[in-house]
Amino acid sequence: MPGLHTIVCLKVVPKSEEVSVDPETRTLDRGNARSEINGQDMNALEAALDLKDTYGGRITILSMGPPFFEPFLRLGLAMGADAAYLMSDRAFGGADTLATSYTLAAGIKAIGGCDLVLCGEESSDGATAQVPPGIAEWLDLPQITYVSRVQVMKKARLLRARRQLQSGYEMVETLLPCVLSVKLGINEPRFLDFQRWEWAMEEAPVTVWTAADLGLDEGYLGLPGSPTAVSSVGAAPSAQRRGEFLSGTPQEEAQQLLERIRPLVRLS
């Protein structure tokens, strides 16, 4: 049996601390924000590379976004992925999780399917964590979310994963193909492999697809295809803190502190 074919869904996000809200227009100002590959997606890619190291096979990167995503996808190729597809079309703009998962699922079908879809659990900008289950539903594949460890029994086409829950974890298994979302920080993404650099930057295949290329259902694309709508945007309020410094010996500091917080303490 040939190696695994894994598709990794990857998103480029603005650095959170550089995004602000224009107080006048109450719109998001991400114009000057630097971008990076979503951290969880880097973990998903590393998980895929790790599986490739063990079981062989190939990795395809899939992303939906504007043309400026392309050099970021090439970084993934320099890390060790084999091919990349960028779904880029104005018609995809403004997509919510329903439209995004529809578009990415269509991309996965157009690539010709795979053994495993790996996603980050959520993106740092939207933080919904709803796209991976959405992709699984559109493809009618089993899903395992919040994964912290993956193991594949290749012959049996069986995948075992450790799922993080609120307190504790569970071990689950399913048959390939399936869709996984991995938690932030489950592994350390390997750095760029400079032996692959020139190939990744210049020769490697990065295919750009528009909506028309794939004959997608416009009713599920972009802003018009999104059931949810953002009705307002604002900067999150920052709590005003007292910032009172207590000083003296540690005993004196403890005493002053106790005087101030005593009403909030319940002796037990």
Added chain:
Amino acid sequence: MLLGGDVQPLAAEAIACGADTVILAEHPLLEPYTTDPQTKVMAGLVLEHKPDMLLLGATPNGRDLAGRLAVRLRTGLTADCTDLTIDEKSGLLVGEVTGFGQGILATIECPRHRPQMATVRPGVFTRPQPDPSRQGDVRLVPVELSEADQRVRVLRRSTSKGVDITQAERLVVGGRGVQGDFALLRKLARLMGADVGASRVAVDQGWVGHDRMIGQTGSITRPKLAIVCGVSGATQFTVGIQDAETVVAINSDREAPIFETADYCIVDDVFQVLAPLIDALEREKAGKKG
């Protein structure tokens, strides 16, 4: 809607807490939680009852289910809400969400699709005081599931003792600066009826379990009082504590950013300050008893 293997005992609690009708769906394949059977049953119930809104907890399983269900129902989902309101004019559900590492607040509506789905972040709404005298309607519905409906199997589950720091009223929090020594922090926590929380570094180091981690990638907490010891106060941490009513920061580094988000600040060695604080509380406690 209560889905599970044996969830009947929870129905009375739901009614006491304010539910008018409880739909009970019980089946061995609904316990433990797996995506496919839960989605199938809940989608069926939604299509049958056609609710205006469908709310789920933004827990790992809640988000796992909601994401799948929303696509099956071809409707909109507002994820991980920090507040929910109803717009007076339109009658629409308005979900408040944060994004970009909590820096941005947005409100999201789902104008034309039903149900309007949302997941709600744990700890955002306080659980109502149960009123045992409240009456309600409990309906047990038939569930049709077969093994073929379950594609993911749970092999085993390991749950640590039920810690839920999102619900803690008081927290004693340790970070890198406690150097792995949580003994005094635990002692103080026990004494003042608090839970122990930790920064990411402390969890990374294995000093405490992941379920005690506060911050962007841990739990968002909203205690009345948080005593934060030896935590430098990176943004990733402070998002998890910014809703606390009162924050105390103890750190030997005057320049630590945690002081910018604290009400009472002590620049000193954590243990040197905690020891007399514990002494004073113990004396008071002994005095009360005596």
Added chain:
Amino acid sequence: MKRATDEAITLDDAYWERLMAATDGAIAPCFQCGVCTAACPWGLLQDEPANVRQILRRAQLGIPESDGAIWWCATCRACEVMCPRGVPIAEVMLTLRNLAWQDGAVPKGLSSVLWSLHWDGNPWRRPPSQREAWTKGAEVKPFEPTDEILYYVGCTPSYDNRSQKVARALAGVLNAAGVSFGTLGEREPCCGDAAYGLGQHDYLRQIIAANVKLFAEAGVGTLVAVSPHCYDMFLNHYPRENGLQPLHYTQYLAQLIDEERLRFQEPLEAKVTFHDACYLGRRNDVYDPPRQVLAAIPGVTLVEMPRNREDALCCGGGGGRMWMETAAEERFANLRVADAAETGADILATACPHCIACLEDSLKLAGSPMRVMDVAEVAAAALGIGRSAQ
């Protein structure tokens, strides 16, 4: 971990060829005398320290390293000073690391440091937008080509709480001397030292190419760096045709003292011992300028530690060791702090952010009343700068 000596040795011709190409034959002259192993500071702290001679022998034969020994090197060059054959041992270590990157055999945590360089432009995982936080609101103007110098702050002084004080102190001293200077602010790039120290030669080349362009566009001539690591990078790894003139700040301050632009009038009564940073001393022969600055301050008594200048003991923070953990009882700086304490000095002065971090950590463990100060901080204190701000 299994050492190759436990089993039959297999020579790997392909590895040997890669190694010879990568080191350009630099290991060949080694005749295995073992002085390097004897000179290595690890021998002072570990029972079975990394065997430098053996690493070189294995490299000569083309036996890949498997036990991680190549990552211990702090690139302090204590061995090279002694080597009778002139083998560039530290560079060989970095080349072995480079091959380890190619083979995917790298200790945990180091990829993250490089990703931080890639995404944030600093090895400390801090947002690039906060690069100017060190100024704490103090006015430091943007660099203009007409300025006498570019003040190159560097990553550690920009972000690390402790080193930020050094950066502010130096800005104060430059102002007191009436120097016209500016910084590149948020645009200031990382010099690439972390990539160099971790053996990422290819990535370093990219960083240098980008920075050369940026400096040329900004019109940078004389560049004054806070950290000896940045200074070493600019001096020895950057092309010089664009008129880039790197100086370590101690060299520049010594120059200002010579020109009588920087004058210390108030006495600062203190006994000071100076710790030579490897990237200043052994690497670049800058031994006198920091001592000249300290000696120019009335009231300062300069005392030397027995191991000084070429024989100085490394703090342990070079060669990427700042990003690798060292067990508390195995830190070079423990010994260095003891060296300093024996002189009876009040102040252990140095001129490197990495040295300060390592020495202060060890000082905390030792519980000594001595203070670690940067030369810039001593100078600022003598000028009465920042007294109210401290």
